[in-house]
Structure formats: C-alpha cells, structure tokens
Amino acid sequence: MSVDPRPHTTTPPDTPADTPSDTPSDGPRAATATTGDPRRAVPRTDAVLADPALRDARERLGRRLVKTAVTDAQQRVRDGELAANDLVTAVLAALPEHATTLRPVLNATGVLLHTNLGRAPLSDAARDALTAAAGCADVEYDLATGRRGPRGTGALTALRDACPPGTDVQIVNNNAAALTLAATALAQGREIIVSRGELVEIGDGFRLPDLLTATGARIREVGTTNRTTTADYADALGPDTGFVLKVHPSNFRIEGFTYAPPVNELAALGVPLIVDIGSGLLAPHPALPGEPDARTVLRGGAHLVTASADKLLGGPQAGLLLGDPGLLARLRRHPLYRALRVDKLTLAALEATLRGPLPPVRALLDADPRDLRRRAETLAAALATALPDVRVTATTAVVGGGGAPGVRLPSHAVSLPAATEPALRAARVIGRLDHDRLLLDLRSLHPSDDEELHTTVLTTLTPTAAEEN
Structure with missing residues (x-):
C-alpha cells in the first residue's frame, strides 16, 4: 500500500478557504x-x-x-x-x-506681554527676517572683501541709532545675561551697591541677589525697603566698589512713604552706575508715564543700561546693553561674552524690529478703547446666532511681562460662559476666567486676529453651525 507523503490537513466546514x-x-x-x-x-x-x-x-x-x-x-x-x-x-x-x-495660540488674556505665551509677538518684518537668515547668511562675513567681518553689524547699528548720540551697544541672550556679564566683568570679587527695595524676585523663583552673587560679586545693601537716599549709596562707597546698581521693580509697586534718588545724582558718585530698566522701553510712552526708558536714563548719566528686547521693544528674546563705549569694550573682551552672544536669527529679528514698522506690541498698547468696543460688538454679533449667551464686557488689560506694574489699560472683551474655557483652550484660544465668565479680551489681540478668533470659537463650540456657515 502506498502512502501519500504530503501532510494531510482538514479544513473545518465552517471556515472559509481564504482565511488570512x-x-x-x-x-x-x-x-x-x-x-x-x-x-x-x-x-x-x-x-x-x-x-x-x-x-x-x-x-x-x-x-x-x-x-x-x-x-x-x-x-x-x-x-x-x-x-x-x-x-x-x-x-x-x-x-x-x-x-x-x-503651537501658535490666540492670546485673548488681556495681558499684552504674557510670559507663558512667549511675550511680544514679532512683526511681519521680523518674521520675514527670520526666513531670510534661516539659511546661510553673512552674519560674520564681508561680501565686499571676501573676508571675515564683524558680527551682527546691522542689528548693532540699528540699536545704536535708537539711542542718544555717543552710546555704544551690545546684545546678549536676555536681560539676566546682560547683568551677569556686567557683574562678572566689572565686579567679580568686589561689591555691587544696591538698594534693599530693589533686590527683586521675578518669575519662577528667580532672584536677582542669587544671580549677582553667582558671578563672584558681593552685594552691599543700602537704605531700607521703602526709602533709600543718595547719601546711603555714597556712604557705602569704598575701594572694593565695582559699581552701583539701580533696578526698576517692574513687577510690583511700593507706595506711600517712599523715596529713590534720581539717576543723575547716582551717576555723579564717581563709580559706574548700571540701571536695569527691565522692559526695554527705548523712549517715553504716554500710556506708561512711570516706566523708565533707555533714552531718558542714558541722558540722565547712567553709564550702562540693561533691558529685555522681547517686552515693550517688541522683538525677539535678547538682552540689551547700552551705554559707555569703554565699559562695553571691557564686556566684549571678557571670555563670558562668547557664551552669552546671540545667534543670527535673533540678530535678524531684532534688526527688523528696530528698522521696520511699529511692532505688534505698540499697536496693542496704542489701541483706542472705542475701536476695541466696536471689534467686540462685531465679533459678538457674528457669534450670537449660534451662541446665544454672548456678551460684550468692558474690562481692563495689563502690560504684563514684568512691565508697568499698576498700569490698567481700558479694553473690551467678548464674554462667554466659563464652561467653554477648556474646549477653547484645547483649540488654542487662551482667555481669562472672571467668576462664571470667560473673557476674550481684544486688547491683547491684533485686529488681524479677529477673523481667526471668530472662526475658531464658532467651529469649536458649534461645529454644526460652523459647517452651515
């Protein structure tokens, strides 16, 4: 009897023959x-x-x-x-x-310079400059000679042109880097004289005294929390004095029985005076009468001014050093400067911010409350057919970013039920809660954002109505 060598298989009758x-x-x-x-x-x-x-x-x-x-x-x-x-x-x-x-978001919080949302939005000119510099660029190359050239000439020239004549400038990573470089180059192993009322703490637990002492400098506190006189500074001067530091307390105010000496008196003490103005306002602005600006402080005699570029200046994150050419030459020669310098993208965006049209933050700051109300009413009317509980609310906005504490900017907001906040936040619309309402404040939004805000709110909260529109 012969046996079939092929293996015998049985397919159950209820199993399709083409089972995968x-x-x-x-x-x-x-x-x-x-x-x-x-x-x-x-x-x-x-x-x-x-x-x-x-x-x-x-x-x-x-x-x-x-x-x-x-x-x-x-x-x-x-x-x-x-x-x-x-x-x-x-x-x-x-x-x-x-x-x-x-991810990009719509800042409807009413905080113009929201640190958690990246502070100042860049202008179209600055965004174009980022694209232009994104590839290979002549950041340190002289196209005329074919040799190595000075770094960031365009941005430095634009910044110098925005300052009083005779002012030299330098650009580093941020304002903390500017202070770090100044303290290291001018006061390492020496004393920095500063008022007790100006030893500030900013966001995320960052404290100015910790930064300064980390450079190897010693802090000499003078005066009291609410009152410090020129004589207090003068009495503290000695052979170990590196410089006098005056800090704008940009995220709080001390009111009542207070005194702080003017810049011109401190500048006459015979030692370098460094003034940290914080928010980067280059010239006075009528809406911010109490905010120090670089032009006024430099004309008052400050030897160096430090500031941020991504706040009221409206540019990318950077630290500005403005002032005496001799002091800035010392800072540039210090080895730490190399670690703190900015890249080509920052240089490009900053130059375009300084040379180009007014940045968005200025438009937000200068907005007419009547225009804000009209925008809010137009937006609310467009949403009302699909969202019946929409209101227009008068409100106040703030500068934010540690700038202009106490300044309240009149504004108008579109008001929605607070329950809509999670869905809109997921759709990248960031407002602020006020009791049982979500306020979408138009002071922190450019008018060109209104259409996107309308579309996003509508599609997020009433997708069916949005499809019909």
Missing part, C-alpha cells in the same frame, strides 16, 4: 472583516509610510516624526480601537502642523 494567514498584509488598507484577531490586519510600517497620502507630511515633517505617528496608529489597530482601513486617516489627524511641539 499570519503574514502581514501588503497594504495599509487591508480588510479586517475576515479575522477575529485585529493584529493580523496591521499593515506593515513601510507600506503605510509609502502611502501617497503621507508624502506631503514626510516632506514637511520628516520621516521620523511621521513614523512615530504610524506606529502609534498601528498599536491602536492591535488594541482593537481603530480599523485598519482608517489607519492612514488617523495618522494624518495625529500629525502636527509643524515639526515642533510649540
């Missing part, structure tokens, strides 16, 4: 209805990545980021949460708009 095997499918849209195990239907990673629908995403975001979204979606298929046919759609929905975790 464990071999991965050849495409991202393989059918899953014929198997009870969703893992059998998971498409291969390379097959999904090759899908034409993902081509633009690969080019825009890079293969690695897209692959991460693919593997996440594949796991959802394995877990039975997602059908294999919907995998590519799910990947596209999960991918970000840009290859960064930073």
